Amino acid sequence: MDTQVLIIGAGPTGLTLALDLARRGVGFRIVDASPAPFAGSRGKGLQPRSMEVFHDLGVIENVLAAGRFHLTMRAYDGREVLREWDVHEGRHPTVERPYASTMLIPQFRVEQILRDALPAGTVEYGTPLTSFFQDDDGVTAVIGSQTVRAKYLVGCDGGKSFVRKRLGVQFVGETHEDQRMLVGDVRVSGLDRDHWHSWGGRADQWLALCPLPGTELFQFQASGVGEPSLELYRQIVRERTGLDDVVVHDATWMSLYRTNIRMVDRFRVGRVFLAGDAAHVHSPAGAQGMNTGIQDAYNLGWKLAMETLLDSYEAERKPVAQWLLGMTTAIMMSGNPFERRGDETLQLSLSYRTEDGPGLRAGDRMPDGITDQGRIFDLLRGPGFVTLDLPDGPVLVRPDGYVAAIGRSAIDAYFGANPVTQLHHHRVAAGAAA
Incomplete structure (x- = not known):
């Protein structure tokens, strides 16, 4: 074998898995088709359970230093402030829950922190997976110009996963073509960085600009269609704010998001596993996607080292994905995605219980103390x-x-x-x- 585990994709899911395997002394390679690290925010909400994962992985201090809690939402009509509120009002650290609410941190910063915790050069960029086949003993994969033999392969390669398609695994669900959102990371003048700013009483006129902690950028989110461009984003800001002094200067990343609600029917085929967006995609409401991928990897890492419990990966994570799709869809369909949400979005109550009953049970998250x-x-x-x-x-x-x-x-x-x-x-x- 050239390596024990071949990880395809170096987003938060793949990097979490790599860091977990590294501390276990499990040999791995992590490759990504992109020529360089992802530069956009995309996900920007880190949930308490993911912070607990990062505590265990030894990177929580850097994560906390790069993020922000309790950013106040502010809704406007033009310049008039209609309302201010904190989605996580009243949620504060306790002994059992040291990380009590969602933290804002751009995805590219999470990836950077995880990447920096690995030896320099660990991630092999510009190295696409172009084919693979498996047998009883391992997986043979072509990455870049190399043929590599690995004991296991893990597809962490996103919603358009090559690994999933090559396996022929069904991606069951639906695409909502009528629900599209323009997103991007932009530099804006005329707004303070102490509020998450939003305009638009109608769904088709909605605009939000959220300051990204530790940067000079705002994340741009707006209902709409069309090819993302700086001029389109400027036009939307002018029309929906009605303000001349809120100006978009440039953008470091832009994208058109289509609402897909899908998940795989299998998380494992032989020696090949699927994790993160390669296994489930959903509405962005509730800030769950990046977090669920992180926890897919965290569930799988120790089992790849141990090898005797690999069947339990699908058994434990598939129900979580099913719950995730239902919960995020309900938030989006409520029409109030920025209202206070229940504790389930914090992912602290997720359990692998096989029996019911009061108190702490096998399968529950062990609380701090x-x-x-x-x-x-x-x-x-x-x-x-x-x-x-x-x-x-x-x-x-x-x-x-x-x-x-x-x-x-x-x-x-x-x-x-x-x-x-x-x-x-x-x-x-x-x-x-x-």
């Missing part, structure tokens, strides 16, 4: 399983921060069924969690 040994999330940080000896009994936590088993007999049964010869099993004696 303070013990006499330190912070739980810091005790869990790292690539291995962790046993927390809590006052109510021992809890075995999986490498992705979800509870594997509760109680000594259940933990022994888990390890009996799932040998962890490739992962470290740590025992942490912890006092009462706060």
Whole structure:
């Protein structure tokens, strides 16, 4: 084998998987057809659960330094402010939920932070996948001008995924041709950077300009059709704001978004896996796409290292994708995509439970807390399983921060069924969690 895992696509999903495999000592290559890193914002909302993932991966400090919480929404009629509100009002960090609300951070900055955490030159740009086939022992792929042999291949190559199409996996769902949105990253004068600005009482006259933290850019979002161009964006801003002093100067990225609501019928075919937008696309409402891809990768990484639980990847992530499509569609169809949303959008309540019941159960996210040994999330940080000896009994936590088993007999049964010869099993004696 030339490598253990071949990752196709270097967006947030592929980079998260690469970083997770790197800390496990699993050999991988990550390639991307684009000649350079993606330069647009596209996704710009990072959910609390993704921040918890980045805490474990050791990049949370850089992420928090590059983003912003609680940006106030402001709706206008021309220059008149009609309303101000905070979508996440009242959501503040707690001991169990240290990251309590969605953070604004452009996708290109998330990618940069993940990329910088890898050794320089790890991502091979300008290296398209042009063919692959698999057999019982591995996958043979042609990337660029090379033929590579890998034990597994993971398609993280977006909504137009070559991997998915080559596999012949169905992308089930629908395209809403009547729901289109012009998006882009623009430089604008005449607006402050302390509000997310919006105009337009009708859906077909809607415009929003959101400052992107850590940059001089605003993300432009507007209902409309036509080929994206600087002149079109300037025209929309002039007409919908009615203001002469709000001026679009230039754009670093522009795109026309069509609403697609689709997901695959399979996340795995033999030794090939699909993750992120290659497996599910949906309405942008609720800021879920980038986050769900990050968590697809986080669920898959430790299983690729362990190899004995790979079938559980689809079993756990497919229901999440189904829920995601329904939830984001409901938000979009509500007509109020910027209103306060339920906690489900924070992705902290997502669970892999196989049984119902009150309290913490196997399959639930392990909450943070303070013990006499330190912070739980810091005790869990790292690539291995962790046993927390809590006052109510021992809890075995999986490498992705979800509870594997509760109680000594259940933990022994888990390890009996799932040998962890490739992962470290740590025992942490912890006092009462706060």
